[in-house]
Amino acid sequence: MLIDLRSDTVTKPTKEMLQAMFEAKVGDDVWGDDLTVIELEEKVASIFGHEAALFCPSGTMTNQIAIKVHTNAPGEVICEESAHVYRYEGGGIAFNSGLSSRLIKGDKGQFTVEQLKAEINADDVHFPPTQLVAIENTCNKAGGTIWDFNEIKRISQFCKENNLPLHLDGARLYNALIETNTSEKKIGQYFDSISLCLSKGLGCPVGSLLIGSTKFIKQARRIRKIMGGGMRQAGYLAAAGIFALDNNIERLKVDHQKAKFLAQIMEKCAFVEEVTKPQSNILIFKLNTSFPTDEFIQKMKEQNILVGAMGEQKIRLVTHLDINDKMLERFEKVVKSP
Numbered sequence: 001m002l003i004d005l006r007s008d009t010v011t012k013p014t015k016e017m018l019q020a021m022f023e024a025k026v027g028d029d030v031w032g033d034d035l036t037v038i039e040l041e042e043k044v045a046s047i048f049g050h051e052a053a054l055f056c057p058s059g060t061m062t063n064q065i066a067i068k069v070h071t072n073a074p075g076e077v078i079c080e081e082s083a084h085v086y087r088y089e090g091g092g093i094a095f096n097s098g099l100s101s102r103l104i105k106g107d108k109g110q111f112t113v114e115q116l117k118a119e120i121n122a123d124d125v126h127f128p129p130t131q132l133v134a135i136e137n138t139c140n141k142a143g144g145t146i147w148d149f150n151e152i153k154r155i156s157q158f159c160k161e162n163n164l165p166l167h168l169d170g171a172r173l174y175n176a177l178i179e180t181n182t183s184e185k186k187i188g189q190y191f192d193s194i195s196l197c198l199s200k201g202l203g204c205p206v207g208s209l210l211i212g213s214t215k216f217i218k219q220a221r222r223i224r225k226i227m228g229g230g231m232r233q234a235g236y237l238a239a240a241g242i243f244a245l246d247n248n249i250e251r252l253k254v255d256h257q258k259a260k261f262l263a264q265i266m267e268k269c270a271f272v273e274e275v276t277k278p279q280s281n282i283l284i285f286k287l288n289t290s291f292p293t294d295e296f297i298q299k300m301k302e303q304n305i306l307v308g309a310m311g312e313q314k315i316r317l318v319t320h321l322d323i324n325d326k327m328l329e330r331f332e333k334v335v336k337s338p
């Protein structure tokens with residue numbers, strides 16, 4: 001039995017999801033005639049209270065398209081220092097959009113409106129114009145932390161008052177919404193664009209949606225084509241997305257409970273220095289210095305358990321659809337004497 005706790009991106013489609021994919025009616029989406037893709041895009045846009053959406057191959061692509069469409073170099077994007085858009089997208093902000101990044105040192109991946117205000121550039125030729133603010137919910141590197149809703153509201157209001165678009169990297173947005181019992185429309189109203197991943201907690205094999213206004217999505221479609229993200233019979237993948245939205249959202253709570261259970265296990269381990277309390281499906285803990293990270297990862301691998309490194313002495317465990325109770329029992333046994 002392989003226990004893969006590296007990421008929620010590792011899930012394989014269930015039989016039921018595969019059946020939905022198998023039965024999809026497809027067309028050529030680059031020509032705009034794949035009815036299943038259109039259904040998914042319309043469904044998501046409407047759920048979040050926006051006009052339109054665009055189905056893309058990955059969350060990196062939806063984020064990078066959003067950044068490209070919202071900005072016009074020279075310019076600057078503001079985000080938190082651990083943000084995926086900055087750290088883990090291959091330098092795409094500079095490469096694709098020719099922008100500089102202004103990083104805010106936040107707390108658990110989040111910053112306040114006061115911190116944001118302090119980073120807005122004055123209208124002065126020495127500085128790149130501030131053109132976009134991006135936040136991430138849940139925050140991956142911080143350990144799946146959930147943004148304070150009131151702070152989102154304050155940031156959104158400030159951005160509106162200052163004509164600054166606000167983008168949400170919602171790779172794991174549903175984890176935040178389910179945990180805080182917040183509706184899609186309630187959060188949707190505060191952002192100009194949202195990237196929503198289907199291939200993380202929602203269990204799809206591929207796919208992310210970019211959500212926004214009709215005008216924004218029209219331009220996003222153009223950029224998607226330039227980036228090579230126009231897909232043909234993509235309805236097979238979109239069908240998985242529709243299935244996930246109908247079936248895999250509520251169950252995210254189960255992943256969150258499992259992450260809490262893993263935290264309890266790790267807290268009891270003598271070789272663990274610190275466990276960050278999980279807020280969703282990601283658990284980060286710190287090994288004490290006597291146990292090098294690589295050695296821990298290797299020892300677990302020898303027992304068919306895959307875990308990921310997350311910085312110095314830090315390990316990340318992510319719960320998901322393909323992790324069951326039996327696996328957790330075995331995990332507990334193994335970490336008791338690794």
Ligand SMILES: Cc1ncc(COP(=O)(O)O)c(C=O)c1O
Pocket residue numbers: 009057058059060061063084085136138139140169171172197199208
């Ligand atoms: C917060 C966040 N945003 C964006 C992405 C990018 O998604 P993808 O792997 O589909 O490009 C990830 C991937 O793990 C992520 O964690």
